[in-house]
Amino acid sequence: MNISSFFHSQLCVKLPVPTKRFSGQTIIVTGANVGLGLEAARHFVRLDASKVILAVRSTLKGEAAAKSIAESTGRAGVAEVWQLDLTSYASVQAFANRASSLDRLDIVVNNAGIVVYNFELAEDNESTITVNAVSQILLSLLLLPKLRETSVRLKKETVLTFTGSFVHFMTDFPERKSENILKELAIRDKAQMKTRYYVSKLVQLLMVLELANLVSNSSKPGDVTVSIVNPGFVDTKVMRNASATFHFFFRPYRSLVARSAEEGARTLLHAAAGGKETHGQYLSDCKVAITSEFVRSNEGHEVQKQLWRELSGTLENITPGILKNI
Ligand SMILES: NC(=O)c1ccc[n+]([C@@H]2O[C@H](COP(=O)([O-])OP(=O)(O)OC[C@H]3O[C@@H](n4cnc5c(N)ncnc54)[C@H](OP(=O)(O)O)[C@@H]3O)[C@@H](O)[C@H]2O)c1
Numbered sequence: 383m384n385i386s387s388f389f390h391s392q393l394c395v396k397l398p399v400p401t402k403r404f405s406g407q408t409i410i411v412t413g414a415n416v417g418l419g420l421e422a423a424r425h426f427v428r429l430d431a432s433k434v435i436l437a438v439r440s441t442l443k444g445e446a447a448a449k450s451i452a453e454s455t456g457r458a459g460v461a462e463v464w465q466l467d468l469t470s471y472a473s474v475q476a477f478a479n480r481a482s483s484l485d486r487l488d489i490v491v492n493n494a495g496i497v498v499y500n501f502e503l504a505e506d507n508e509s510t511i512t513v514n515a516v517s518q519i520l521l522s523l524l525l526l527p528k529l530r531e532t533s534v535r536l537k538k539e540t541v542l543t544f545t546g547s548f549v550h551f552m553t554d555f556p557e558r559k560s561e562n563i564l565k566e567l568a569i570r571d572k573a574q575m576k577t578r579y580y581v582s583k584l585v586q587l588l589m590v591l592e593l594a595n596l597v598s599n600s601s602k603p604g605d606v607t608v609s610i611v612n613p614g615f616v617d618t619k620v621m622r623n624a625s626a627t628f629h630f631f632f633r634p635y636r637s638l639v640a641r642s643a644e645e646g647a648r649t650l651l652h653a654a655a656g657g658k659e660t661h662g663q664y665l666s667d668c669k670v671a672i673t674s675e676f677v678r679s680n681e682g683h684e685v686q687k688q689l690w691r692e693l694s695g696t697l698e699n700i701t702p703g704i705l706k707n708i
Contacts, residue, residue, distance in 0.1 A: 383551050383666075383674075392615055392639050395667045400651035404431040408486050409654070410525070411436060412466060412518075413494025415443040417618035418545060421647035422491060424451050426654070427460045433484075437466040437477060437494070468494055468517035469504035471700045478524030486536065487528040489654045492518040493545040497579040498623050506696065507568045514582040516564075518544060519589050520697055526597075526707045530604030539605045543653040546610040546664065550587050551674045553580035558685045564692045586610070587664065587677060588686040589693060594662035596690075596708045611653040612666040615639060616646035 383391075409426050413419040414436035426434045434451075438444035444463035452458040464480065467473040481487060495514045504512040522542055529540040556574070560566035567573070567581070574581075587610055594608035617640040621632065652668040653660060663670045664677075676682045697704050 383548050388548065388615075389639070391667050392641065397641075397645055397648040397668055398652075400425050400429060400648055400655070402429065402651075402655045404429050404488070404654075407431045407488035408433040408484055409435065409489040409491070410481065410487065411491045411493055412438075412468070412521070414438060414461075415440065415447040417620065417643050418613055418616060418647050418650060419491070419493040420447050420450070421643045422493065422650040422654075423447070423461060424454060424644075425647055425651050426489075427451050427455045427457050429651075431460060434461045435481075436461055436463050438463060439465070439467040439494075441465050466494075466521075468513040468521070469509055471505050471517065471520060474517050474521045475524065475701065478521060481525055482528060484528060486532040487525060487540065488532060488538075489541045489543070489656075490522065490525055490529065491543055491545070491650055491654055492522060493650065494518075495545060495582075495620070496623075497620055499575050499578075499625075500623075501570045501573045501575055503568070503570075507564060508570075508573055508578065510578050510582040511564070511567050511585060514579075515586040515589055516693065516696060518586065519593060519693060520700060520704075522593065523697065523704050523707045524701065526606065529606050530602060533604035533606060539607055539656050539658075541607045541609070541654055541656040543608070543650070544586060544590050544610040545650060546587050546590070546612055547583040548612045548614070548666070549580045550584040550677070553577050553584055555581055555584055555676065555685075557581065558681075562692060563685070563689055564696065584674075584677070585689060587673065588682070588689050591662065591664075591673075591677070592686050592690040593708070598662065600708050602708070607656040607658070607661045609653050609656075609660045609663050609665055611649050612664065612671065613646035613649045614641050614666070616641045616643055618643050618646075 414423040415438040448461040466477040
């Protein structure tokens, strides 16, 4: 994505209002109390989903979101609030454990994410890496058996999708040269926090692409589509931790260029609707799109494999045997 294609996408592309119905379906949306997650959940409820689980770190904020969805759609009781804190592996495990008793699970939208500028550890990595990448894959692998079971029993495609970002284009990812990339990213004194969000979205993308490969090659039954979606530049509170000076200069630019959260959420609905052509793909503007040159390069493929090997060790420590879920 170069500057001109970015502005074309933001200013000229009209995203279709989702119309595909999700009747009878159970859908999980993480980070659904605000921003893109809230608007995606609202669309799912409007489009007749049976149960939309708002996976949120604050249940108070989640209840306010559920109320707003019920009021705007006229469908009370469809949005349910479940607690999930991606900075805690125990919280991810507890959430997944609760989800294992669902009758069915049709779609998981891994949407929650953070942008922070201070180095803080969450579990065994810097918090952006934990929330935007590692915990999302942990959650996904723990939910995969339910997605497979639903697919087999109801003879249908199920969908596991992630909210990625065009910012994966905006880093040369210096940590990629390290012997152990995840360990390198967890070193406080070396962390380049100004660009950490970009790196986290690149790491997330590489992990999702590898997961999609592994799901394609799995002999387990069930038809699970794995994708990652760029919602574009969207007017949300995601930059809430940036400085006052940043906001001073950023505000006019955002009001000219950014999509509304509702418009951005249409891209999440497109990904959630699935379709074989979306499996293993990076989606943007409601279609299959091209990742950065680095992601497509031989080096990118090697780094993707390396990251997955490192991640596998972490995941097996958290939940022994988890990789067998693939
Ligand atoms: N806005 C953009 O321009 C843009 C562009 C590309 C990609 N994205 C991606 O879109 C996704 C949604 O972001 P947004 O723009 O809608 O921002 P947002 O309004 O800040 O929403 C982020 C959501 O993630 C939740 N979250 C943060 N940390 C969490 C944790 N530890 N556990 C569980 N939930 C947590 C937040 O909960 P709280 O409200 O409790 O903090 C909130 O619900 C993110 O993955 C972001 O990287 C955004």
